[in-house]
Amino acid sequence: MAKEVKFLQGNEAVCEGALYAGCTFYAGYPITPSTEVAEILAARLPKVGGRFVQMEDEIAAMAATLGGSIAGRKSLTATSGPGMSLKMENLGYGYLTEVPCVIVNVMRGGPSTGLPTGPGQSDIMQAKWGTHGDHPAVALTPSTVQEQLEETVRAFNISEKYRIPVILLTDEIIGHMREAVNMPEPGDLEVVDRKRPTCDPKDYLPYKPEADGVAPMADFGSGYRYHITGLNHLEDGFPSNDGKLAQADEIRQEKKITDHYDEIVVVDEMDTDDAEILVFAFGSTARSAKEAIKMARAEGIKVGLFRPLTIWPFPDKHLQKYKNKVKRIIVPEMNLGMAILEVKRVMEGTVPSIEGINQIDSEPITTITILNKIKEGK
Amino acid sequence: MAYDYAKYLRAGKIPHIWCPGCGYGIIMKSIIRAVDGLGMNKDDLVFTSGIGCASRLPGYIDANTLHTTHGRSLGFATGVKMAKPELNVIALGGDGDMTAIGGNHFIHACRRNIDITCLVFNNYIYGMTGGQYSPTTPKAARATTSPYGNSDNQFDIAQLAIGAGASFVARSTTYHAVPMEKLIKQAIEHKGFSVVEIIAGCPTGYGRKNKLASPAGMIEWQKANSVNKVQWDKMTAEEQAGKFPIGVLHQEEKPEFIEAYDANVGLS
Ligand SMILES: Cc1ncc(C[n+]2csc(CCOP(=O)(O)OP(=O)(O)O)c2C)c(N)n1
Ligand code: SF4
Ligand SMILES: [Mg+2]
Numbered sequence: 001m002a003k004e005v006k007f008l009q010g011n012e013a014v015c016e017g018a019l020y021a022g023c024t025f026y027a028g029y030p031i032t033p034s035t036e037v038a039e040i041l042a043a044r045l046p047k048v049g050g051r052f053v054q055m056e057d058e059i060a061a062m063a064a065t066l067g068g069s070i071a072g073r074k075s076l077t078a079t080s081g082p083g084m085s086l087k088m089e090n091l092g093y094g095y096l097t098e099v100p101c102v103i104v105n106v107m108r109g110g111p112s113t114g115l116p117t118g119p120g121q122s123d124i125m126q127a128k129w130g131t132h133g134d135h136p137a138v139a140l141t142p143s144t145v146q147e148q149l150e151e152t153v154r155a156f157n158i159s160e161k162y163r164i165p166v167i168l169l170t171d172e173i174i175g176h177m178r179e180a181v182n183m184p185e186p187g188d189l190e191v192v193d194r195k196r197p198t199c200d201p202k203d204y205l206p207y208k209p210e211a212d213g214v215a216p217m218a219d220f221g222s223g224y225r226y227h228i229t230g231l232n233h234l235e236d237g238f239p240s241n242d243g244k245l246a247q248a249d250e251i252r253q254e255k256k257i258t259d260h261y262d263e264i265v266v267v268d269e270m271d272t273d274d275a276e277i278l279v280f281a282f283g284s285t286a287r288s289a290k291e292a293i294k295m296a297r298a299e300g301i302k303v304g305l306f307r308p309l310t311i312w313p314f315p316d317k318h319l320q321k322y323k324n325k326v327k328r329i330i331v332p333e334m335n336l337g338m339a340i341l342e343v344k345r346v347m348e349g350t351v352p353s354i355e356g357i358n359q360i361d362s363e364p365i366t367t368i369t370i371l372n373k374i375k376e377g378k
Numbered sequence: 379m380a381y382d383y384a385k386y387l388r389a390g391k392i393p394h395i396w397c398p399g400c401g402y403g404i405i406m407k408s409i410i411r412a413v414d415g416l417g418m419n420k421d422d423l424v425f426t427s428g429i430g431c432a433s434r435l436p437g438y439i440d441a442n443t444l445h446t447t448h449g450r451s452l453g454f455a456t457g458v459k460m461a462k463p464e465l466n467v468i469a470l471g472g473d474g475d476m477t478a479i480g481g482n483h484f485i486h487a488c489r490r491n492i493d494i495t496c497l498v499f500n501n502y503i504y505g506m507t508g509g510q511y512s513p514t515t516p517k518a519a520r521a522t523t524s525p526y527g528n529s530d531n532q533f534d535i536a537q538l539a540i541g542a543g544a545s546f547v548a549r550s551t552t553y554h555a556v557p558m559e560k561l562i563k564q565a566i567e568h569k570g571f572s573v574v575e576i577i578a579g580c581p582t583g584y585g586r587k588n589k590l591a592s593p594a595g596m597i598e599w600q601k602a603n604s605v606n607k608v609q610w611d612k613m614t615a616e617e618q619a620g621k622f623p624i625g626v627l628h629q630e631e632k633p634e635f636i637e638a639y640d641a642n643v644g645l646s
Contacts, residue, residue, distance in 0.1 A: 024461075025457070056482050060450070060453035068458070071461035089447055219462075220458055222421075225442055226442070228443070
């Protein structure tokens with residue numbers, strides 16, 4: 001049977017993905033260009049037994065999202081720019097307490113209010129380093145409306161599997177564009193639910209990891225009475241001032257993500273086998289990059305696309321293959337040079353030239369701009 | 379026979395972190411007697427808190443306990459309650475936690491009238507950080523950040539809650555341990571957002587600087603300056619000056635947020 005095809009807006013596809021993944025709670029605060037996610041879920045969630053709440057600000061929205069997850073519901077919140085800054089405090093709490101949830105950041109331009117209705121990609125570093133302290137981070141960067149749906153499902157899966165807040169780092173262009181989407185039927189995409197304890201409640205240790213580095217998580221109200229705190233804590237969940245143990249636990253948290261790099265990091269590599277030039281592009285910028293590469297290839301230029309769908313953890317392992325192999329890497333991004341810093345870190349001077357295309361004028365980076373850059377070095 | 383608090387306390391978590399003479403132990407005991415008196419099932423009982431001395435209380439109680447970020451107790455509590463309305467959620471915090479950094483969440487939880495019991499421990503000071511002035515520090519009082527006396531105006535937490543729409547608002551003090559227990563019971567039983575402001579002594583952060591160093595002296599002060607609401611209403615403004623009413627200050631029947639939401643969206 002032919003799959004149902006729907007013509008969806010990018011933000012709408014996020015909602016479809018969330019519902020597919022089993023999300024039944026949303027707490028948010030409206031902000032352009034993410035607002036459609038809230039509006040659509042306000043209408044859709046009750047139809048699947050879920051609830052929606054518009055909180056007084058993004059600080060409270062992030063808090064309620066975590067609270068909903070602690071009580072056992074897959075929970076989502078969506079925001080942009082200034083709202084993402086406000087979420088940082090409780091996002092850090094979510095990392096330290098290992099509470100699964102998904103945060104959608106539909107990136108717009110500028111610090112502060114900036115260019116509210118235009119696209120941007122300048123929250124790349126914030127997604128990794130925005131809250132204080134050391135912590136692992138996972139952020140996904142879809143490029144198409146289809147991927148908005150599928151990556152939202154994947155974001156929930158990663159968050160549930162590894163007990164970590166996951167950021168869907170999309171942007172205004174994909175958030176607001178409309179494309180045909182093949183609607184997945186139940187069973188088409190994997191849906192992961194968090195591990196819950198099966199032991200006697202008396203023996204439950206909420207932060208005692210199993211072999212995969214992740215501890216089973218009990219829902220509040222399920223008979224497992226336990227303590228959650230944003231203080232560094234022991235396996236039993238209670239605070240401890242022991243710095244050595246705190247360090248060991250934070251390293252364990254980092255490792256639960258880095259040890260599963262192969263399951264978490266997805267990269268789309270196109271025309272890279274014989275490539276002398278690599279274009280490293282993500283999100284909406286990767287769309288222009290893809291076209292530019294096709295055009296350059298038609299002219300006989302050996303150029304390929306490296307498109308991370310997982311930007312955090314950074315795709316080190318995938319990228320390292322091109323060490324001492326490609327002559328140039330071009331990194332187009334709608335910021336003044338962020339992902340390029342990571343590319344340079346990974347390549348460790350093994351690529352003669354790593355060049356950025358940087359634009360923060362609220363306009364997309366066009367195919368022609370990228371094509372010209374590819375040809376420049378010839 | 380002495381009341382057995384142990385059944386609601388977590389084994390091995392006492393001694394608590396509070397200073398000798400801190401009022402918070404009295405409040406914890408009243409809370410335990412209240413939830414016990416109501417026969418509440420510990421599995422269905424949730425405590426959330428922010429950051430501060432008051433907010434360390436949930437760690438000692440054998441329930442589902444969530445020690446969150448400074449001022450955000452009510453945001454987390456709202457998520458828990460909306461995910462599982464069948465749970466009894468008690469959100470607590472200090473005067474700074476609930477009315478300074480968490481003030482926005484506090485007034486909006488009142489307005490929403492969500493069925494959460496909010497206990498505000500008012501010691502007129504930021505205790506945990508060593509005695510800086512808070513939104514409830516009296517005018518002219520000394521704090522580490524008001525070495526010349528406090529120039530700032532004071533919040534009346536109970537009035538703030540009433541103004542913001544809470545449907546049950548009460549005030550008590552650590553002198554009134556038994557009436558406090560009854561008010562907490564009433565607050566828990568009330569359907570809707572209920573607030574109990576509890577005046578407590580912080581001998582370390584507030585008392586020392588304001589010539590109230592003895593914990594007993596601070597409790598004496600509470601006794602001398604609190605007036606039962608019934609009597610309060612009969613007093614002239616002159617008689618009321620410098621004193622504060624205690625007891626149930628406001629109670630009304632009003633649609634509860636989640637019930638109203640569920641009815642609106644066709645979930646109930
Ligand atoms: C975002 C943030 N800002 C500041 C602090 C520091 N801090 C911790 S507790 C506290 C004040 C606590 O006062 P109150 O809420 O009245 O509780 P008490 O200690 O008096 O019980 C402050 C300012 C913090 N933990 N987080
Ligand atoms: S500093 Fe004050 S509030 Fe904190 S424990 Fe000591 S007496 Fe109590
Ligand atoms: Mg205080």
